[in-house]
Amino acid sequence: MSDKQVQARYEALLKATADTVMVIEPSGLILACSEGDAGWLNSEAVMGRKLEDIFPADISGDIVAAAVKASEKQKLVKTDIQLRPEHVPVLREQGLTETKWFELRCQTAGSEVVVVYQDISAKRRLERQVTSQAQRDPLTGAYNRRALRPVLEQAVAQAQRYDWVCSLMVIDVDSFSDLNDNYSWDCGDQVLQQLVTSIHGMKRTSDFLARYGDDQFVMFMPETNHEQGMAAGNRVRKIMEEMEIPYAAGDVRFTVSVGVASLNGPEDDSDQMLRRANENLFIAKQSGANRVEGEG
Ligand SMILES: Nc1nc2c(ncn2[C@@H]2O[C@H](COP(=O)(O)OP(=O)(O)OP(=O)(O)O)[C@@H](O)[C@H]2O)c(=O)[nH]1
Structure with missing residues (x-):
């Protein structure tokens, strides 16, 4: 086969593939590029430029590292990258309008490396959605009990390493159950939804709210000492006491009881904090409800 034919076959192959393909030097210089179905990059505009002129330093560094490895080991090397339009102004101009994820396959070809960018954004989005659905309570949208445990463990461990201050x-x-019985299950549902909406409106971004049981919620508050935790508990109690939920049979009002616990020494952990908060909740209920109780 003549050189011309080989070249024609190579170009046809590039044009036929939906993935973006670059031929680069291990230094990152782009020798050839075929954009495929990309729509996020203009092959003419990137040819002859270096990866670092197009991508942020960490991403071009990752691609170069994979290309060097493929070149040294003479084998296929894979890596993943994520492109956000706000981080890649060059590509934003060329058509990147939303975050995209790619699996990169780097294959050595003599002194050059072929890099294939496979768009795996749809798969990633689906994975994220499934993970997020598995972590959420479908009625209220708050995190569920399953999502709470690892967050609590990690956050309490972090507080113990750094500032010793956190509360829940x-x-x-x-x-x-009286709301359900006297009004309706639907009314009970609305109470739970409103409770979550208003806590989301008042809590700090770093606070973590999860539905813990039927009508029970846990809020973890990093960098919050006991006094601040009690103040937050009282804010929640007051907001709920003042809330009116319009309902066919008349406005519905309800109250909550709150148990607070704060990190207490090096032997403490999230399970013990939860246990103490529940004990304090029990005291609040025993003392007439619509109250906040905490140790110390
Ligand atoms: N509307 C509604 N009710 C629910 C849901 N999940 C559980 N329940 C009901 O919530 C009720 C919880 O009742 P209890 O745990 O006895 O709580 P309570 O009546 O508030 O009693 P105290 O906590 O002692 O004040 C039960 O009747 C459950 O059937 C839900 O998603 N929506």
Whole structure:
């Protein structure tokens, strides 16, 4: 086969593939590029430039490292990258309008490396959605109990390493079964939804709210000492006491009881904090409900 024919076959192959393909030097210089179905990059505009002129330093560094490895080991090397339009102004101009994920396959070809960019954004989005659905309570949208445990463990361990300060509260709707019985299950649902909406409106971004049981919620508060934790508990109690939920049979009002616990020494952990918060919640209920109790 003549050189011309080989070249024609190579170009046809590039044009036929939907993936973006670059031929680069291990230094990162782009020798050839075929954009495929990309729509996020203009092959003419990137040819002859270096990866670092197009991508942020960490991403071009990752690609070069994979290309060097493929070249040294003479084998296929894979790596993943994520492109955000706000981080890649060059590609934003060329058509990158949303975050995309790619699996890169680097294959050595003599002194050059062929890099194939396979768009795996749809797969990643689906994975994220499934993970997020598995971590959320479908009624209220709050995190569920399963999502709470690892977050609590990690956050308490982090507080023990750094500042020794964090608190959590257990929030329980008072006589919730009466709301279900006297109004309706649907009304009970609305109470739980409104409770979550208003806590989301008042909490700090770093606070973590999860539905812990039927009518029970846990909020973890990093960098929050006991006094601040009690103040937050009282804010939640007050907001719920003042809330009116319009309902056909008349406005519905409800109250909550709250148990607060704060990190207490090096032997403490998230399980013990939860246990103490529940004990304090029990005291709040025993003392007449619509109260906040905490140790110390
Ligand atoms: N509307 C509604 N009710 C639920 C849901 N999940 C559980 N429940 C009901 O919530 C009620 C919880 O009742 P309890 O745990 O006895 O709580 P309570 O009536 O608030 O009692 P105290 O906590 O002692 O004040 C039960 O009747 C459950 O059937 C839900 O998603 N929506």
